[in-house]
Amino acid sequence: MGLLTEGSPLSWEDTKKYADHVRKHGIQQFLNLYHKRQGRTKDVLYWGDEVEYQLVKFDHANRRVHLALSTQDVLKKLKENAEKSDHESRAAWHPEYAEYMVEGTPGKPYGGLVAHFNVVEANMRRRRQDIQSVLNTDEAPLSLTVFPRLGAGNFTDPPYTPNPESGASRSIFFPDEAINSGHPRFKTLTRNIRERRKEKVCINVPVFKDTKTPSPFTEDFSSMDDVNGEAKRSAKPDHIYMDCMGFGMGCCCLQVTFQACNITEGRLLYDQLAPLCPIMLALSAASPIYRGYLADIDTRWPVISQSVDDRTREERGLEPLKEDRFRISKSRYDSISSYLSPGSFCYSDIDLTMDTEIFDTLVNGGVDKMLARHLAHLFIRDPISLFGENINQNDEEDTDHFENIQSTNWQTMRFKPPPANSNIGWRVEFRPMETQLTDFENAAYTVFIVLLTRVILSYKLNFIIPISKVDENMQTAFKRDAAVKKEFYFRKDILTESSPSEATKCSSQCRIECCVGIDDEYRLMSTNEIINGSDDFVGLLTMINTYLGSMxxxxxxxxxxxxYLRLISKRASGELKTTARWIRDQVADHPEYKQDSVISEGITYDLLKKVSKVSQEETEPSLLFSHHTMTKETLPPAITNTEKYLNKKNPGPRPENNTASTTNGFDEDGCC
Known part of the structure; x- marks a missing residue:
């Protein structure tokens, strides 16, 4: 969701005038906060999830389905109902980018008791029921990552026509009326990203070449008011072309936020979870269709990355630097570019573009170099949304300028300082996963990640590999059926806690000397091997089951x-399909599908009717197993190679319950 400051949004030209002001004061705000909260410790490892829903409306008479642009009314009713409820599973509701999207989170974060894992699914189910209760009978809330015909013809209810000559997006496919109208942030971001870039964003994803897909696959945009032929120039052959922020930020995702015991633990979790981002993106893949065409990718990530790429031609390296300050290798929405813990320096092996003046300010202000590098990299960006009433702030009390830039760096992981004037601690946000169709699946993916944080801390596991390999893994994760057909770089021995001995003293000059041998620490593995283990790799489920056995x-x-663990295991092994593969198979088996990659309105209607049914009944053999009648007698057997592997590696004593993971209670202000 990001920072929702109230006020009058400035134009891009006016925002640009204050860019240095925002960066300077944002860093000072961080320094002030850092010195106040650096020593904060013994916080409970609270956690919470964020699930985004798309509101759809079925036209059963004509076999059509559209996105219902009713977020404002729905959110108002949900918040009113939440205020009246004292139910322990109540939810908190938040606006999202599109006028058809709603985000739900737990009303309070979950705590450290193992029993808290048993209420996640019930809370998610309650959220879905709460949304349905304020919708009409022909409407449904779907935890669907991408609406299949987003941007294709009349895809909204009520219908609107795009206006490529004025407005925020100037898209030839996506009307501004589909952007959230309840807060000016969303249209301001859309407009300013386009104006900063000096052209519309350009999204190209490869089309899936079925037996009857034209080759080359090209589109004629002449009937869509293609102003100045921009679409014709920008669209690549054999690619699906899209032209605005809505195609990315109009997607839904599943995110998990953790409150760490202290800043050091937060930085450690940030680093250790980063290599898992591509794995979990592939394992949660749920979006194989864009703008009414089957794509040759399975996840939203490359679409959303391109949809908010505000870099100019100079920053992208297409023209010499004259007006801009830096060449920037990634979009604002991308994988992380550096680790945070001092011992991980040698693994931060890609060139990091930094604002050296900001880096010096942070180091001189008492921030260590690893954290200073991270922030100096984030702050190479301009603010892209600024409100006139919010320019002059009290840097001792406010943090809006810091959050302005922090919250518009949409990376796979986010390190979140304590908010000003709150009792919330240092947090880490895990951001790559796609929404699943059912509450059971979303709960399973959430709980799996949370359990991994407990195992990492308890066993002092080490997942760190070079950032360059994490980037390669992200590129692999996008691909069709990556979860079962591709391999990912992963650390061979996750039970080895130590990093290179000199890493904490390392600098760019001595990187080569102190990092000898790193290439021998990782290899390519299948998702099945990473999750379920093999003869020479312990497997993440092995460690989780061992941890649970000690609790x-x-x-x-x-x-x-x-x-939950059984679902993750079967998705990794391929015994159960990913959501993306299941959607592809539904399309392939549909009588209207002509093997030409085109997803018609009839196909979309039948697909989403099936999705709605699955989301309510949670039964679909190729996607899910029956999980309603599980009892003590039918528990699946524990993974059998745990003791053999642990004894072979001799990792030392079993984990002890640390303070952060065993304390009961809730933070009244929440952690998300």
């Missing part, structure tokens, strides 16, 4: 957890 856990919670 006191009631039978009901144990049953629930084993169901």
């Amino acid at each position: 006191e856990c009631d039978v009901e919670t144990q049953c629930t957890l084993q169901q």
